[in-house]
Amino acid sequence: xxxxxxxxxxxxxxxxxxxxxxxxxxxxxxxxxxxxxxxxxxxxxxxxxxxxxxxxxxxxxxxxxxxxxxxxxxxxxxxxxxxxxxxxxxxxxxxxxxxxxxxxxxxxxxxxxxxxxxxxxxxxxxxxxxxxxxxxxxxxxxxxxxxxxxxxxxxxxxxxxxxxxxxxxxxxxxxxxxxxxxxxxxxxxxxxxxxxxxxxxxxxxxxxxxxxxxxxxxxxxxxxxxxxxxxxxxxxxxxxxxxxxxxxxxxxxxxxxxxxxxxxxxxxxxxxxxxxxxxxxxxxxxxxxxxxxxxxxxxxxxxxxxxxxxxxxxxxxxxxxxxxxxxxxxxxxxxxxxxxxxxxxxxxxxxxxxxxxxxxxxxxxxxxxxxxxxxxxxxxxxxxxxxxxxx
Amino acid sequence: xxxxxxxxxxxxxxxxxxxxxxxxxxxxxxxxxxxxxxxxxxxxxxxxxxxxxxxxxxxxxxxxxxxxxxxxxxxxxxxxxxxxxxxxxxxxxxxxxxxxxxxxxxxxxxxxxxxxxxxxxxxxxxxxxxxxxxxxxxxxxxxxxxxxxxxxxxxxxxxxxxxxxxxxxxxxxxxxxxxxxxxxxxxxxxxxxxxxxxxxxxxxxxxxxxxxxxxxxxxxxxxxxxxxxxxxxxxxxxxxxxxxxxxxxxxxxxxxxxxxxxxxxxxxxxxxxxxxxxxxxxxxxxxxxxxxxxxxxxxxxxxxxxxxxxxxxxxxxxxxxxxxxxxxxxxxxxxxxxxxxxxxxxxxxxxxxxxxxxxxxxxxxxxxxxxxxxxxxxxxxxxxxxxx
Numbered sequence: 001x002x003x004x005x006x007x008x009x010x011x012x013x014x015x016x017x018x019x020x021x022x023x024x025x026x027x028x029x030x031x032x033x034x035x036x037x038x039x040x041x042x043x044x045x046x047x048x049x050x051x052x053x054x055x056x057x058x059x060x061x062x063x064x065x066x067x068x069x070x071x072x073x074x075x076x077x078x079x080x081x082x083x084x085x086x087x088x089x090x091x092x093x094x095x096x097x098x099x100x101x102x103x104x105x106x107x108x109x110x111x112x113x114x115x116x117x118x119x120x121x122x123x124x125x126x127x128x129x130x131x132x133x134x135x136x137x138x139x140x141x142x143x144x145x146x147x148x149x150x151x152x153x154x155x156x157x158x159x160x161x162x163x164x165x166x167x168x169x170x171x172x173x174x175x176x177x178x179x180x181x182x183x184x185x186x187x188x189x190x191x192x193x194x195x196x197x198x199x200x201x202x203x204x205x206x207x208x209x210x211x212x213x214x215x216x217x218x219x220x221x222x223x224x225x226x227x228x229x230x231x232x233x234x235x236x237x238x239x240x241x242x243x244x245x246x247x248x249x250x251x252x253x254x255x256x257x258x259x260x261x262x263x264x265x266x267x268x269x270x271x272x273x274x275x276x277x278x279x280x281x282x283x284x285x286x287x288x289x290x291x292x293x294x295x296x297x298x299x300x301x302x303x304x305x306x307x308x309x310x311x312x313x314x315x316x317x318x319x320x321x322x323x324x325x326x327x328x329x330x331x332x333x334x335x336x337x338x339x340x341x342x343x344x345x346x347x348x349x350x351x352x353x354x355x356x357x358x359x360x361x362x363x364x365x366x367x368x369x370x371x372x373x374x375x376x377x378x379x380x381x382x383x384x385x386x387x388x389x390x391x
Numbered sequence: 392x393x394x395x396x397x398x399x400x401x402x403x404x405x406x407x408x409x410x411x412x413x414x415x416x417x418x419x420x421x422x423x424x425x426x427x428x429x430x431x432x433x434x435x436x437x438x439x440x441x442x443x444x445x446x447x448x449x450x451x452x453x454x455x456x457x458x459x460x461x462x463x464x465x466x467x468x469x470x471x472x473x474x475x476x477x478x479x480x481x482x483x484x485x486x487x488x489x490x491x492x493x494x495x496x497x498x499x500x501x502x503x504x505x506x507x508x509x510x511x512x513x514x515x516x517x518x519x520x521x522x523x524x525x526x527x528x529x530x531x532x533x534x535x536x537x538x539x540x541x542x543x544x545x546x547x548x549x550x551x552x553x554x555x556x557x558x559x560x561x562x563x564x565x566x567x568x569x570x571x572x573x574x575x576x577x578x579x580x581x582x583x584x585x586x587x588x589x590x591x592x593x594x595x596x597x598x599x600x601x602x603x604x605x606x607x608x609x610x611x612x613x614x615x616x617x618x619x620x621x622x623x624x625x626x627x628x629x630x631x632x633x634x635x636x637x638x639x640x641x642x643x644x645x646x647x648x649x650x651x652x653x654x655x656x657x658x659x660x661x662x663x664x665x666x667x668x669x670x671x672x673x674x675x676x677x678x679x680x681x682x683x684x685x686x687x688x689x690x691x692x693x694x695x696x697x698x699x700x701x702x703x704x705x706x707x708x709x710x711x712x713x714x715x716x717x718x719x720x721x722x723x724x725x726x727x728x729x730x731x732x733x734x735x736x737x738x739x740x741x742x743x744x745x746x747x748x749x750x751x752x753x754x755x756x757x758x759x760x761x762x763x764x765x766x767x768x769x770x771x772x773x774x775x776x777x778x779x
Contacts, residue, residue: 063550199452338644
């Protein structure tokens with residue numbers, strides 16, 4: 001067996017070629033992990049929203065709450081339905097909400113349609129995944145707003161303590177919403193009555209979010225609402241609602257995955273090519289080793305180890321680069337805006353997760369193993385006499 | 392060209408390496424071109440669909456905020472206005488799809504011609520649109536997607552208004568990327584009143600065409616001034632800027648796409664450079680012999696450089712061809728998909744083709760120049776010494 005140090009010394013013995021091979025792998029790792037994090041960030045934002053215990057109540061036929069309208073009477077009747085959870089003071093956990101999409105100015109000077117949700121204080125009890133992580137909840141009738149984490153980083157005047165301009169007036173930002181990366185972090189919450197006034201909506205609400213008393217009650221409650229003849233309302237699980245909204249991004253996933261696969265294949269060719277070159281350049285050396293009595297298997301594994309070592313170095317450099325790049329994108333662009341099928345902008349913060357890096361590492365490793373195998377095989381099969389003659 | 396045989400023979404010497412290199416370059420060119428078609432599609436759409444003499448008038452607060460419909464009349468009376476058309480989002484879902492898959496608006500038929508002369512809608516079709524209150528004018532893209540033709544009847548269920556409208560298609564906007572569908576404003580108004588609602592008193596957007604292109608900016612200021620201190624203050628912008636803003640949310644994705652494109656391009660340069668230097672090293676002895684028997688440095692450099700260029704250019708051409716084939720497929724799959732917006736348009740413009748070819752040429756040059764130069768410069772004796 002050739003010592004491990006032989007393989008490792010070879011990596012540093014030809015710094016230029018080693019750097020090139022590792023560089024190719026590093027670039028693949030960067031491209032791959034950036035794309036993967038784009039997908040996982042999109043998924044986290046669009047699919048991870050909602051609570052399976054919650055129901056979204058809208059006008060029948062509406063497929064998003066931005067286009068639904070609901071009367072005060074409907075809300076007052078629905079909130080006392082059986083099967084709705086209640087808080088300590090015995091008030092039903094029913095949150096009447098109004099959704100409007102006004103222009104927001106980005107710090108870069110553009111404008112996006114941001115989802116502004118008019119709510120009552122009960123909203124925080126219904127949306128269990130949403131918390132105020134900084135500052136406090138808005139006070140009703142004080143023209144205050146709390147903004148999602150994604151919104152705070154992207155728009156002018158959206159930091160706590162600032163005046164945020166949207167709709168017909170200015171709103172004082174008093175808190176930051178944290179929702180575990182879900183799409184609520186792309187929203188701004190204000191007092192529902194103030195928003196209805198500002199938007200001059202004929203109906204005060206676009207929908208109601210309800211929290212069921214128990215998991216068994218969810219479907220029964222939905223049934224009760226759907227079959228009530230007075231208001232023609234539809235009810236669905238909040239998780240289903242957001243899953244449906246996220247369908248708009250499906251074609252994007254396909255696109256991104258396709259591109260990542262193409263990039264991976266291309267890089268595989270490249271890495272393989274450079275490894276072949278490395279073997280060819282060392283024909284004489286291999287012949288000498290064989291003549292000294294090293295077995296084919298020893299040569300094969302030595303080259304294979306060298307390829308894997310190079311791939312690992314490449315992965316390390318690439319991972320560091322992609323973490324730095326994604327952080328830079330978040331800081332300088334304030335996240336990536338993605339316009340979903342509705343007119344709202346989802347602010348996606350690009351986070352390269354451990355899982356993304358694990359996949360990228362696997363890819364780098366396979367480039368090393370597969371790209372290195374062919375050349376290593378060739379090296380091992382060289383006949384000593386011929387190899388020496390070339391020298 | 393008398394050295395062409397030598398170059399070709401050199402390319403065929405290590406077929407595996409040539410194939411690997413060519414495939415890597417080709418794949419990379421495909422990837423880069425494919426990614427570039429997306430921002431290119433965005434530009435093409437803005438260039439084709441939008442005009443700088445058409446002005447969008449919308450509420451300052453956002454396009455989901457409305458304006459009183461009566462404001463349209465005030466705008467129409469301004470000096471220099473060739474036409475003004477109120478548009479209100481109908482949000483109709485077609486029964487088969489069940490959700491809104493194409494933009495549809497209620498419009499005023501009698502003002503279409505003045506605002507959209509460039510749409511070239513046949514006068515008799517416009518006349519039908521005004522004659523039949525249930526008429527609809529549909530863009531060619533949507534017509535084709537659903538296999539509709541003039542005379543067909545369809546039903547749209549609004550997701551915004553509590554009505555469904557039965558429509559007859561009376562006209563077509565004969566432009567390739569025109570997904571819109573227009574229904575008459577009076578029809579929607581009557582349908583709402585029949586449901587006991589107040590009629591359609593609002594306009595979502597007002598499109599204005601300026602008679603004089605040089606007065607567009609002045610006209611925009613005048614319109615905004617006209618709405619100042621009213622219930623609904625407006626913000627005017629040209630159609631081009633309106634759509635650029637509308638698609639602005641895609642800019643973030645485009646940025647990521649361009650970053651990755653850059654990385655991939657860099658990747659190929661590495662690969663190609665490495666291979667070219669290999670090819671040269673392998674042939675050191677042969678090059679020395681060529682020099683020894685009297686071939687000049689220029690020929691040595693030229694043939695090696697030409698080899699790298701030829702390989703990458705051939706791979707680049709194959710890549711560009713593959714891209715245009717692939718985009719055709721992708722367009723068929725994603726073309727009708729509104730969620731990708733202009734990113735789904737995958738338009739291979741001549742600029743994209745040129746970019747792809749330039750990329751491969753650039754790679755070839757960068758990869759070929761250093762080893763070729765090195766080989767050409769090395770003294771004969773030294774090289775021969777290495778060989779024998």
